[in-house]
Amino acid sequence: MKFLAARRRSPLFAPSLLAIALVAVGGAYAAISSAQTAQAADAGQVAIDEGNKLYLTGCSSCHGMQAEGSANGPTLIGVGAASVHFQVATGRMPLAAPGAQAVAKEPQYSADETAQLAAYVASLAPGPAIPTAEQLDYEDADIAEGGVLFRVNCAQCHQAAGQGGALTYGKYAPSLMEATPQQMYEAMVSGPQSMPVFSNGTLPVEEKKAIIAYVSELQVAPNPGGLSLGRVGPVTEGLFLWTAVFAALIGAAVWIGIKAR
Amino acid sequence: MSQASPIEKAGGGVATYVDQRVGSNKFLARSLGKVFPDHWSFMLGEIALYSFIVVLITGTFLTFFYKPSMIEVVYDGSYVPLKGILMSEAYASSLDISFDIRGGLLIRQMHHWAALIFIAAMAVHMFRVFFTGAFRKPREFNWLIGVVLVTLGLVAGFSGYSLPDDLLSGTGLQITRGIAQAIPVIGTWATFLLFDGQFPGSDFISRLYSVHILLIPGLILALVTVHLMLVWTQKHTQFPGPGRTNENVVGxxxxxxxxxxxxxxFFIVFGIIALIGGLVTINPIWIFGPFMPDQVSAGSQPDWYMGFLDGALRIMPNWETNLFDWWTISWNVLIPAVIVPGILFTGLALYPFIEAWVTGDKKEHHLLDRPRNNPTRTGFGVMAITFYGLLWIGGGNDVIATSFDLTINSITWFLRIAIFVIPPLMFVLTRRICLGLQRRDRDKLLHGYESGRILRLPHGEFIEVHEPISIKEKAVIMSKTDIAPLPAPERRDAAGVRNKRFHLQNVQHKLSGFFYAENIAKPSAAEIEAAEHHVAHEAALEAPLHDYEDADQINPFHGGVLHHPGMPETNAEQLAERSQH
Structure with a gap:
């Protein structure tokens, strides 16, 4: 300590102490932080690698070994994580059978596996990402405004009550009654199958939230008029009329006719 | 009953009081005893009448709260998903009826269901009148009134469907505008007149309202009155049966x-309407949202009675002609929405006159035809219903496509072909079935009906016992009038004068042959007598031997004998065979 005590009053003491401290703190920080990023990078890489493995076994036969696409399936380069999550989480992919369009069914991959597949495809090229919790928070969204937007942008295919509708050659807009907010959001940003892409330029995030709020409201809305008849409009009303109602009316007429004999 | 009770005294007093002032007793005495024939199918028209009464009652309630105005307002009612939205006052008031007026939704739904039932009941009633030939002389005018009533019913229904000004009704109006525009020459101007300028304009709802609550119901009410008065004065037709003739009414x-x-x-019909009005949603306008010309919903459909028109539009190929580059004829709208319904309704209205002319039938008919006894007419009816039904399927092609995993294009192409193939097929099929039933009737008269009892005769032969048909059935079958087709006209009469009407009469002759030539003549009295004789004779001959058990239970009428080769066919033969041994 004599060495330090002897130089304690030196004018260079404070700056050199500071320099040593800075080097020490900086060095330690650099060491620790690089270790953290290395860990994070490792985890991301693991997900991508795992996704790649799943991809190679489950998807590559149609979409190609490098997701470049083939005669049986489109390229997935640039479709983004949102598209993968939508297609896989709704069970549309992997495809059950070739047809007019992919049919929603029980998902074939777990949530983790789906995330890994999405990570892999997202790693190929930038594309629409899986929406954040903040983007899906529609608590404060304006339902009525969402209704207007829904009728302007969605109802011509998905029907005013969100029951879905027919498109050409066996394609169809599916019913929205089972769709989760995340799936709705992902469908809007990725435009699956016949659906157009509603980018944030066309429909800002706030408007997407409003639409999600309106559809979620439709999903739980009660039927003040009684039996809903599927909310598909006059076709089922007519069917009900000509079967149940006329059976009752003509049954009553026959009953009265028989009594008089 | 020598002593009148106090109630009778009071009633008599009132009746006398009223009679002295309006002279009602004579009228009532005559009317209240009026006899009506009985059959359940005669009540189909009543369903229409009663549902119309329900429509009038519920409609009056709705007028208290509905505002026929296209002024834009901001909705502030209790249906949250539309709060703060700009909409017409008509739509806002319809929402208020549905959500904010006590019992409003029930009455609205009852009104709509009753309207659908009204038109459907008219259609079913019309089927009954058509297939039983009740439209024949002297009731042609009442048939015409009926056709006008159905048409007015369609207008009443459609104008009501359009009043709430929701997205669905507005879409219907868009299509109506398109149809009006497709009418050559006057289309565009007629549309401007109708909508007071461009669609949708600001006047249409209020105009439609006057039509819907005043003009059409007034006309319907007036025509229903005439319709019923004619039934009253011409008396109701009756089905054939014992003691029922063209000159009497049994009932x-x-x-x-x-x-x-x-x-x-009436109360049953009212009750059914109230029940479904309260339990089953119809036209949930709040889900469709307000009408905006830039919006449309998938699966937009009209109510059932307009479905055939929508279907015709949907399956029509996209044909149009552009004349001299300045005048477009939209065949794709004109044919399905104007020409096809025009032909359908004109044919419907004129059918009684066409049939009377073709068949040369100038007699009065108060006894109904059984559908089988006029196979050509029945065939036409089934053909028209099939045609209508196929168009109807076309109207729901999108819902059918999604419900049954079909493609909308293949449904459309199926219908494009089916519309020309299936109705004629149904005509032929129905006609053959009717002729087959006529043969069956003749057979029943001559040989009785197959009782289903199989007997084994003592000599081993199996027979099915035929029983004579009941007096009632016999009377029904014998009610058939055999009509001979019109004879072929002569080119020149006996004096050698040229027949100027030859060609027309020849057409009439051929058509009447088409109607009647294949009919199975009912057996003449002589034939029936001979048949009875024959049956009796056969019965005597074939009577089982009485020294066997159960012989007394065997009915003498039988036929359709099942023979085993080599077996004696009758008891007579059996006896003869026996005596040889």
Missing amino acids: YPLMPVYMAKAGGF
């Missing part, structure tokens, strides 16, 4: 039997 008096039956049936 029950109006008072008390039909008063009770009709009154009871």
Whole structure:
């Protein structure tokens, strides 16, 4: 300590102490932080690698070994994580059978596996990402405004009550009654199958939230008029009329006719 | 009953009081005893009448709260998903009826269901009148009134469908505008006149309202009155049966039997309408949202009675002609929405006159035809219903496509072909079935009916016992009038004068042959007598030997004998065979 005590009053003491401290703190920080990023990078890489493995076994036969696409399936380069999550989480992919369009069914991959597949495809090229919790928070969204937007942008295919509708050659807009907010959001940003892409330029995030709020409201809305008849409009009303109602009316007429004999 | 009870005294007093002032007793005495024939199918028209009464009552309630105005307002009612949205006052008031007026939704739904039932009941009633030939002389005018009533019913229904000004009704109006525009020459101007300028304009709802609550119901009410008065004065037709002729009416008096039956049936119809009005949603306008010309919903459909028009539009190929580069004829709209319904309704209206001319039938008919006894007419009816039904399927092609995993294009192409193939096929099929039933009737008269009892005769032969048909059935079958087709006209009469009407008469001759030539003649009295004789004779001959058990249970009428080769066919033969041994 004599060495330090002897130089304690030196004018260079404070700056050199500071320099040593800075080097020490900086060095330690650099060491620790690089270790953290290395860990994070490792985890991301693991997900991508795992996704790649799943991809190679489950998807590559149609979409190609490098997701470049083939005669049986489109390229997935640039479709983004949102598209993968939508297609896989709704069970549309992997495809059950070739047809007019992919049919929603029980998902074939777990949530983790789906995330890994999405990570892999997202790693190929930038594309629409899986929406954040903040983007899906529609608590404060304006339902009525969402209704207007829904009728302007969605109802011509998905029907005013969100029951879905027919498109050409066996394609169809599916019913929205089972769709989760995340799936709705992902469908809007990725435009699956016949659906157009509603980018944030066309429909800002706030408007997407409003639409999600309106559809979620439709999903739980009660039927003040009684039996809903599927909310598909006059076709089922007519069917009900000509079967149940006329059976009752003509049954009553026959009953009265028989009594008089 | 020598002593009148106090109630009778009071009733008599009132009746006398009223009679002295309006002279009602004579009228009532005559009317209340009026006899009506009885059949359940005669009540189909009553369903229409009663549902119309329900429409009038519920409609009056709705007018108290509905505002026929296209002024834009901001919705501030209790339906949250539309709060703060700009909409017409008509739509806002319809929402208020549905959500904010006590009982409003029930009445609205009852009104709509009753309207659908009204038109459907008219259609079913019309089927009954058509297939039984009740439209024949002297009832052609009443048929015409009926056709006008159906048409007015369609207008009434469609104008009501359009009043709430929701997205669905506005879409219907868009299509109506398109149809009006497709009418050559006047289309565009007629549309401007109708909508007071460009669609949708600001006047249409209020104009439609006057039509819907005043003009059309007034006309319907007036025509229904005439319709019923004609039934009253011409008397109701009746189905054939024992003692029923073209000159009498067999049935029950109006008072008390039909008063009770009709009154009871009114409440049944009212009850059914109230029940479904309360339990089953119809036209949930709040889901469709307000009408904006830039919006449309998938699966937009009209109510059932307009479905055939929508279907015709949907399956029509996209043809149009552009004349001289300045005048477009939209065949794709004109044919399905104007020409096809035009032909359908004109044919419907003129059918009684066409049939009377073709068949040369100038007699009065008060006894109904059984559908089988006029196979060509029945065939035409089934053909028209099939045609209508196929168009109807076309109207729901999108819902059918999604419900049954079909493609909308293949449904459309199926219908494009089916519309020309299936109705004629149904015509031929129906006609053959009717002729087959006629043969069956003749057979029944001559040989009795197959009782289903199989007997084994003592000599081992199996027979099915035929029983004579009941007197009632016999009367029904014998009610058929055999009509001979018109004879072929002569080019020149006996004096050698040229027949100027030859070609027309020849067409009439051929068509009447088409109607009647294949009919199976009912057996003549002589044939029936001979048949009875024959049956009796055969029965005697084939009577089982009485020294066997159960022989007394065997009915003498039988036929359709099942023979085993080599077996004796009758007891006579059997006896002969026996005596040889």
